[in-house]
Amino acid sequence: MTNTALLERRNRLFGKGSTLFYEQPIQLVRGEGVFIYDESGRRYVDLFNNVPCVGHCHPHFVKTVSSQLRTLNVHSRYLHQSILDYADRLISTHHDSIESVIFSCTGTEANEIALQMARLATGGRGIICTDATYHGNSAEVSKLTGAKSNQGDVRSIRFPETYRTDAEDPLNDHLKELQLVIESFREDGTPFAGMLVCPILANEGLPNIPKGYMAEAAKIVHQAGGVFMADEVQAGLCRTGMWWGYQMMGVVPDIVTMGKPLGGGIPLAATAASTEITETFRRHTRYFNTCASSPVQAAAGNAVLDIIEKDNLQENVTTIGHFLHERFLQIQQKHKTIGDVRGHGLFRGLEFVTDLKSKTPDKQAAVRVVNALKERGFLTGNAGAYDNVLKVRPPLVFSKNDAEEFLDALEQTLEDLDA
Amino acid sequence: MTNTALLERRNRLFGKGSTLFYEQPIQLVRGEGVFIYDESGRRYVDLFNNVPCVGHCHPHFVKTVSSQLRTLNVHSRYLHQSILDYADRLISTHHDSIESVIFSCTGTEANEIALQMARLATGGRGIICTDATYHGNSAEVSKLTGAKSNQGDVRSIRFPETYRTDAEDPLNDHLKELQLVIESFREDGTPFAGMLVCPILANEGLPNIPKGYMAEAAKIVHQAGGVFMADEVQAGLCRTGMWWGYQMMGVVPDIVTMGKPLGGGIPLAATAASTEITETFRRHTRYFNTCASSPVQAAAGNAVLDIIEKDNLQENVTTIGHFLHERFLQIQQKHKTIGDVRGHGLFRGLEFVTDLKSKTPDKQAAVRVVNALKERGFLTGNAGAYDNVLKVRPPLVFSKNDAEEFLDALEQTLEDLDA
Numbered sequence: 001m002t003n004t005a006l007l008e009r010r011n012r013l014f015g016k017g018s019t020l021f022y023e024q025p026i027q028l029v030r031g032e033g034v035f036i037y038d039e040s041g042r043r044y045v046d047l048f049n050n051v052p053c054v055g056h057c058h059p060h061f062v063k064t065v066s067s068q069l070r071t072l073n074v075h076s077r078y079l080h081q082s083i084l085d086y087a088d089r090l091i092s093t094h095h096d097s098i099e100s101v102i103f104s105c106t107g108t109e110a111n112e113i114a115l116q117m118a119r120l121a122t123g124g125r126g127i128i129c130t131d132a133t134y135h136g137n138s139a140e141v142s143k144l145t146g147a148k149s150n151q152g153d154v155r156s157i158r159f160p161e162t163y164r165t166d167a168e169d170p171l172n173d174h175l176k177e178l179q180l181v182i183e184s185f186r187e188d189g190t191p192f193a194g195m196l197v198c199p200i201l202a203n204e205g206l207p208n209i210p211k212g213y214m215a216e217a218a219k220i221v222h223q224a225g226g227v228f229m230a231d232e233v234q235a236g237l238c239r240t241g242m243w244w245g246y247q248m249m250g251v252v253p254d255i256v257t258m259g260k261p262l263g264g265g266i267p268l269a270a271t272a273a274s275t276e277i278t279e280t281f282r283r284h285t286r287y288f289n290t291c292a293s294s295p296v297q298a299a300a301g302n303a304v305l306d307i308i309e310k311d312n313l314q315e316n317v318t319t320i321g322h323f324l325h326e327r328f329l330q331i332q333q334k335h336k337t338i339g340d341v342r343g344h345g346l347f348r349g350l351e352f353v354t355d356l357k358s359k360t361p362d363k364q365a366a367v368r369v370v371n372a373l374k375e376r377g378f379l380t381g382n383a384g385a386y387d388n389v390l391k392v393r394p395p396l397v398f399s400k401n402d403a404e405e406f407l408d409a410l411e412q413t414l415e416d417l418d419a
Numbered sequence: 420m421t422n423t424a425l426l427e428r429r430n431r432l433f434g435k436g437s438t439l440f441y442e443q444p445i446q447l448v449r450g451e452g453v454f455i456y457d458e459s460g461r462r463y464v465d466l467f468n469n470v471p472c473v474g475h476c477h478p479h480f481v482k483t484v485s486s487q488l489r490t491l492n493v494h495s496r497y498l499h500q501s502i503l504d505y506a507d508r509l510i511s512t513h514h515d516s517i518e519s520v521i522f523s524c525t526g527t528e529a530n531e532i533a534l535q536m537a538r539l540a541t542g543g544r545g546i547i548c549t550d551a552t553y554h555g556n557s558a559e560v561s562k563l564t565g566a567k568s569n570q571g572d573v574r575s576i577r578f579p580e581t582y583r584t585d586a587e588d589p590l591n592d593h594l595k596e597l598q599l600v601i602e603s604f605r606e607d608g609t610p611f612a613g614m615l616v617c618p619i620l621a622n623e624g625l626p627n628i629p630k631g632y633m634a635e636a637a638k639i640v641h642q643a644g645g646v647f648m649a650d651e652v653q654a655g656l657c658r659t660g661m662w663w664g665y666q667m668m669g670v671v672p673d674i675v676t677m678g679k680p681l682g683g684g685i686p687l688a689a690t691a692a693s694t695e696i697t698e699t700f701r702r703h704t705r706y707f708n709t710c711a712s713s714p715v716q717a718a719a720g721n722a723v724l725d726i727i728e729k730d731n732l733q734e735n736v737t738t739i740g741h742f743l744h745e746r747f748l749q750i751q752q753k754h755k756t757i758g759d760v761r762g763h764g765l766f767r768g769l770e771f772v773t774d775l776k777s778k779t780p781d782k783q784a785a786v787r788v789v790n791a792l793k794e795r796g797f798l799t800g801n802a803g804a805y806d807n808v809l810k811v812r813p814p815l816v817f818s819k820n821d822a823e824e825f826l827d828a829l830e831q832t833l834e835d836l837d838a
Contacts, residue, residue, distance in 0.1 A: 001500050009503045013506040013507060013519055014712075015698045017698065017701030026497055027500070030491050051493075052492065052493070057488065057491065061488075062485065065488055066485035066488060066489075069480075070476055071448075072448060073475070073684040074447055074455065074475075075468070078444065078447045079426070079445065080446060081425060084425060084429060087433070088432060099431075100431065101433070102437075105524040106523075106528065106710055109557070112557045112558060116558065137531070137706055137708065138531045138557045140559055260710075265488070265492040265710075265713070267524045267686040275431070279434045279436060282435060282436030288438055289525065291470070291525055291679075291684075294684070
């Protein structure tokens, strides 16, 4: 079916306004490793998707999940062993204080649980997030998108960063703001519950965060009686080269939420915390999720961990991530549209600006690059607080050859656009 | 691993208090058709689970989903055909006024979307539900569990039924209550948005609903400017012998939510409505669900529909459901603990009471029956507003032989307990 016909059907069946990537959307029919193919057989290199983190249609993943589908798939009001094996294994990748886990299906659901846990553990209501974040689409979690700094149960702080700040001491500038918002809760009698943040500020555009910020923020949150929550839906599962983004940022959260890559394409999300926090949640709720904690979720989750371990993907992320970063820095020297180069592991951002001095965000430049790269066969996206950051986030199996192929295309794209 | 060891691990990993069925929980290792097997190889007949609606591990389902896992699994910001084929097919089972659909992963997510749609379509806030319902576990949707009749944005009415009512005219008695709650919204300036209800009142215990209630309720809701929403997570997909519970109840909803059986074990849920309602939702939100509208969800959904159609499961549900009902009525004659026998298709309830006159709910009797049936190798559950209803909800492939085997076991169980 042609793209035009699919678009017409899509508008009719999903309603006009459902989001699509690229000025000319692409139709996908097959995936393999870092490659995806359209209906004409054209190959694209995937530098965007973190759900198929071990590569598209990895044979071990397909085999493990298919085998479980053939054997058993039930909910968790019966005992079955595999989900407990997976829970044990997932928890073992975390800090010792993370002792237990509640599975769900999406990042939104994981963050719903985290907010309920925080409120039950502290008796508070007030939640702090950053001002350019996204943690999910439910009524409660979406309050964190576009939250105000001074009203409601959910309040925002400017996201901490070093690129655009005027402050002499960005660390203390941002920490002070956190304290002020905590104070604002106190002033109008809203008991404080905690802070939920992506440790690497993925949606904010992967800014360089003042060194030590997350640990200091957690300390301030604790002193105010709150819990510190890390949303690892994008940052986690070796994406940065560490198992979890909070490890990269040197902070230990009280509650961690995980999603997207966890199930490698089978909906699987998780909220992990200390035994005390989890059992408080259990005592006050009868939380049950029919589609979660299933043997098929366990198979998917275990297969992803198998591949990460067996193929040394953590090491690959660090090596290739470092290689990309060095080359991005070289490319930046040649193009004064690139204001900043940053990120971690295989999650990198190039920030486009109209000029290096004003640092005015240039969303259109990022959009042009994304669309031009797509025409060359490379799938990236634009993101960040100003939508002006080229988001480079290939599967964890991305090789040096893949990286070189992409870097060549990026250089040519930038040269064409400069011309 | 022994059940004791699994229980210990589960308490440690999931936190004490996560729910399990049966006084002595069972460990499951394999499923096939209507049967599930424990670690010792013991066979159980599944009369409870509606997610594997086409039977556990149906070969066509396993093959179709496995094949898609091997081919492609991406999100819906790219074009791919299969999810549109599935959307078309799903919508074609609905009333003509249901024209478009938004996919998600769980019933909770589907109901989150429905509530947002209702509020955006009407500009209202006030939602009406019944007083013994459950529509999901998010902060917003769980407001419908235990909602009060006279305060807040979500208000409840007594669920309509004919067994325990004292009213001379139960239909008008219940409709009047609905009007009063709508009036209560008007009185304190909460604009009304709509009513969300399971058309067969599954969680309420499948009561006989005064004839015509749902259609009259929808009319009243419309007159007050609200939308009528049917939660088909339990009632839908041929469970009653009709495609959707609302068809069985003779009402046309404005918004329909679907979940559990839709994906046959792959998390898949949907919210369907008119083009107008869906496009209003699209205009006001940027709803996107990474794990939803995927080719694997499409494969799972299509495989379930294939099997329902090819194996004439709709007819099977009606035939076997009728057979069960007739035999339940005969069994009721012999046991004065069974106050009421009801339900639709392959979703049946036997209500246990201490005596037929007072109709005092006897939860303990239902719990005893459920546990005794489990010991005999038949998996059922207890449910309803008073937890005193034996819930009989086998996969749609349940045969007459299966039914006879179960009925024998039920009769023996009831005789033993009467003795």
